[in-house]
Amino acid sequence: VKKLAKQHSKQAHEINEAAVLGAGIMGGGIAYQAASKGLPIIMKDIKSEQLDLGMGEASKLLGKMVDRGKMTPAKMGETLSRIRPTLNYGDFAETDIVIEAVVENPNVKRAVLKEVEGLVKDDCILASNTSTISITFLAEALERPENFVGMHFFNPVNRMPLVEVIRGEKSSEEAISTTVALATKMGKVPVVVNDCPGFLVNRVLFPYFGAFDLLLKQGADFVHVDKVMEKFGWPMGPAYLIDVVGLDTGVHGAEVMAEGFPDRMKPDYKGAIELLYENKRLGQKNGVGFYKYE
Template identity: 70%
Template sequence: IKKIAKGHTKQAADVKKAAVLGAGIMGGGIAYQSAYKGTPIMMKDIAEEGIQLGLDEASKLLSKQVDRKKLDVRGMADTLNRIRPTLSYGDFGDVDVVVEAVVENPKVKKAVLAETEGQLKEGAILASNTSTISITDLATALKKPEQFCGMHFFNPVHRMPLVEVIRGEKTSDETIATVVSYAQKMGKTPIVVNDCPGFLVNRILFPYFGGFAMLLRDGADFENVDKIMEKFGWPMGPAYLMDVVGIDTGVHAQAVMAEGFPDRMKQDFKTAMDVMYSEERYGQKNDHGFYRYE
């Protein structure tokens, strides 16, 4: 993997300042990781409470680093200062890379990406943290599709080493090089993958969630399935994983996968996740998914 990434870093621009759109589970994690590894990052959301959640999460993670003696209190303050929360595009004029991490909905993402593109300096790169949506499709909203690619982190960002860097049809080599190099600067292991719904990891993960949905329909108990998959050796079972990911994000991503691979991924029944979504049980983010978190 390192070899693959190495071949892509020749034309990389140095990322001195970044930005993330959306301060949710992923946006907050991306801001923390960038700041922790030394790159200042603007963190933009549309809601004050979203920003606060992102900052609280970063503080929590940094306190743990202080407890583990990996950081002193000064280091913690310096890292937090590198995260610049905002509700506007005011300071976006000098950012080198923007990572979009808003809701998994192509219409919303296209609108946000097009709006952001207009705020950036010449040569700045836009990347999307989408889990499943085609990068080539998202790029149709942009004037400079060559300066756009996927930068797909995994949850929780501070612990998961892999980042998928996704090359859309028009993405330039320079864009890939810069995003690969920024991922490395963040201490991650980037892999460059071609564009398709779900990229690489989620093409494996979503059939797994589909199998889980079928087991539940056949009468399986989700807690038992979780315990069994843990005994099998996975760090967590599918129900708990769904709660961590967010049931809303999972349902949106499943719809993109079903549209992209209708013969393989279509579920012609209402899944437990669909029912929870309609009841606004989104998992850990609102304390109620398969499990309760109070």
């Protein structure tokens, strides 16, 4: 990490303030992570209840550290005050990087990125936390595609070390370097990857979900599969994992992967994940997916 950070440090812009679009599972986690590493961050959503959820989650994580004696209540207050929740774009003129973490829908993302590009300063970096959508494709909506990269965090952001920094066709070296530097500053392990649907990790993970779906179609019991995969040594099985990710994000990501790799990732059946999603079982985010949550 040190070597990669050093390699990129010369071309990196200084980041003194960041912004994140979306205060969901990922946006809230990104805001928490930035704030806990000393970086002020604006967190914008279109729903005030999502902002409350994002702030609530950050308070919960910090509160646990106070309970364990790892942080003083004063430090907790200071950290929380670095996150500025908002429903409007008021303060975006000064921000050095905007990380987009809205729903996994190409049209929504392109519209949001285009909108924010018109509000920020010319050298502001725009980064997308998309799980699967090509960065080059999203960049087509922008006037300054050279300032645009992928910055793909994993869930839960505070615990998962990896960040994929995705190089779109037109991403500049400065934008890549700045994003690598930011990921390092946020305490993460960046890896620079080329652009394609799913990048690196999700090109491995989505076929795994596809194989799990097929097992269910053939009659397997998801609780049994989860238990077996845990005994195999993975931290959680596929049903629990998709509940953590969100069934909506999983289905939207699977659609992007099927379009990108029709010969390998297009299932010829309607799987359990899609059926649960259609029945509004979104996973932990709304209390019920494969499992029920209190």
